[in-house]
Amino acid sequence: MWRWPTLHETQRTVLLDVLVHGSRSRAELARRTGLSRTTLSRLSRDLVDLGLVEEGEATPLVGRGRPSEVLHLRKESAQFAGIKLTGDALYAVVTDLHATVLTTVEHPLPSRAVDDVVGLIAEVVDGFRDDHPKLASLGICLAGDVHTEGGRAVVVGSHFLGWDEVPLQSLAEAATGLPTSISNDVQALTVAHHWFGAGVGxxxxxxxxxxxxxxxxxxxxxxxxxxxxxxxxxxxxxxxxxxxxxxxxxxxxxxxxxxxxxxxxxxxxxxxxxxxxxxxxxxxxxxxxxxxxxxxxxxxxxxxxxxxxxxxxxxxxxxxxxxxxxxxxxxxxxxxxxxxxxxxxxxxxxHPFRFADYAWGAAISAIRHIV
Ligand SMILES: [Zn+2]
Structure with a gap:
């Protein structure tokens, strides 16, 4: 099974900047990250080798500087699954690395029992793998609160599902084999709008x-x-x-x-x-x-x-x-x-809303979780 590569902190910093702010010249990245241009050349080479970015045409600099190569995200390099649970249904999307929705599905919940819902999550994720072989991580969001116990996300007080103290991160990771982030649905939507929606910049x-x-x-x-x-x-x-x-x-x-x-x-x-x-x-x-x-x-x-x-x-x-x-x-x-x-x-x-927006938010939480 394909896995998201393990990145060093500086590689992540550069990838995140290109991910959230769009294509950047190396000179601009050097200025924004405080890394030297030599270090940046090496880091961008690493990210190109990992298939996550590509180097585009050099843009001439104003003045006398050398032209600087531009890094573009390879959005097709990985896919992310996002799931929104309500009291009676599951809405799921797959996005690329730039948070564009590629697939949307919805299913009624077989019941609100934790095992049944986790079983459906595993089925849905499995169903995505044929068309999206590079699934890197999974995000799940729901109305309810999420707190962390021993580094693992636990759902507390999900009124609509009748769940309390459900260790959903561990259960979903065991069932799908994917690194998983769990969030409150409005928090997931907030993160999504901050990076890719109405709050960009x-x-x-x-x-x-x-x-x-x-x-x-x-x-x-x-x-x-x-x-x-x-x-x-x-x-x-x-x-x-x-x-x-x-x-x-x-x-x-x-x-x-x-x-x-x-x-x-x-x-x-x-x-x-x-x-x-x-x-x-x-x-x-x-x-x-x-x-x-x-x-x-x-x-x-x-x-x-x-x-x-x-x-x-x-x-x-x-x-x-x-x-x-x-x-x-x-x-x-x-x-x-x-x-x-x-x-x-x-x-x-x-802001106009489609119901898949929550699942989209969960997918972006999945991107944040892993990048
Ligand atoms: Zn009240």
């Missing part, structure tokens, strides 16, 4: 994921905030000062009483994000009120994150996006109302 970023629940991922100084115990970015039960609705934990007027899928359907009397939006467009007063409350509650969460983190951009995405974007002016005015007088209005990106 930003050193700080907040991503809010809306769906059956709500969560946020935070990047500061180019690093994902992981928290001391693996629970950062909890905005779901933030009080928003609205009354009249209760979340599933019994809080009156928290974010989850208005913004999540179950809350919107409870408040509107209609199931499904797109169905509520349609009803609101058709003039249904209860649907409109529910969406207006959702937009106001989200606006409060956005303002609080802006006040706390002051990121370069806040991305809102997820299957509930259209519901909270329905009343954009309500969202904007709620943000303005809660913004600290000393804060700057956020660069807010309401």
């Amino acid at each position: 930003r050193r700080s970023l907040v991503v809010i994921g809306l769906g059956a629940g709500i969560g946020s991922g935070i990047v500061v100084n180019d690093e994902l905030v992981r928290g001391a115990k693996g629970h950062p970015g909890k905005i779901g039960h933030l009080p928003v000062g609205e009354t009249g609705a209760t979340c599933d934990r019994g809080h009156v007027g928290c974010v989850s009483a208005f913004v999540t899928g179950p809350a919107i359907s409870r408040n509107s009397g209609i199931d499904g994000f797109s169905e509520v939006v349609e009803a609101a467009r058709a003039g249904d007063a209860r649907a409109r009120t529910a969406l207006r409350s959702a937009a106001r509650a989200l606006g409060t969460a956005v303002a609080v994150l802006q006040n706390l983190v002051d990121p370069e951009r806040i991305v809102v995405t997820g299957e509930g996006l259209d519901a909270v974007a329905y009343d954009r002016s309500e969202l904007e005015s709620a943000i303005a109302a809660r913004l600290d007088p000393a804060s700057v209005a956020p660069d807010l990106d309401l």
Whole structure:
């Protein structure tokens, strides 16, 4: 079976720079990494020999410097599998080294029992091997928290699967033979947007994921905030000062009483994000009120994150996006109302979402895990 090559720290540094920032000339890489041009020539030769990059045409330098060869990523040199688990289905993608999705599949879960789900993961990964013989690693994400015990990722409190204390990294590695990373789904999506999506080039970023629940991922100084115990970015039960609705934990007027899928359907009397939006467009007063409350509650969460983190951009995405974007002016005015007088209005990106985005995020976590 093909394996991802073991790289030295400096080889990784150079590969990562080309991976995240695109093709680079050796001169530019030398400047960015602080390595000498001689060292860089040797390192790029190593990476070419390993098949991970190729050297392209030399670009003439401005002034009198020697022309400098450009390193390009060989995105076809390896593939990565990403899986998103929900309470009843598995969504999986394969990407190349540049995070482009090559294949997408989805399967219903046979049951929520850990053995059944791990069995399905192994089957899906095996099914990928024919068309993608250079699978280097696997990423799995799910709604729930992940903490590390003895260097291994353990899933805790996955409400939708009913899992607690499941050593998923060890189980998935044993079942697939691939190095595996396990993440909270919104954290995986955050990492993906930071490297390859709506946050490219930003050193700080907040991503809010809306769906059956709500969560946020935070990047500061180019690093994902992981928290001391693996629970950062909890905005779901933030009080928003609205009354009249209760979340599933019994809080009156928290974010989850208005913004999540179950809350919107409870408040509107209609199931499904797109169905509520349609009803609101058709003039249904209860649907409109529910969406207006959702937009106001989200606006409060956005303002609080802006006040706390002051990121370069806040991305809102997820299957509930259209519901909270329905009343954009309500969202904007709620943000303005809660913004600290000393804060700057956020660069807010309401980012289009496809359900495979979470699996794509898991694949990018798999790339990060190994590169
Ligand atoms: Zn609550």
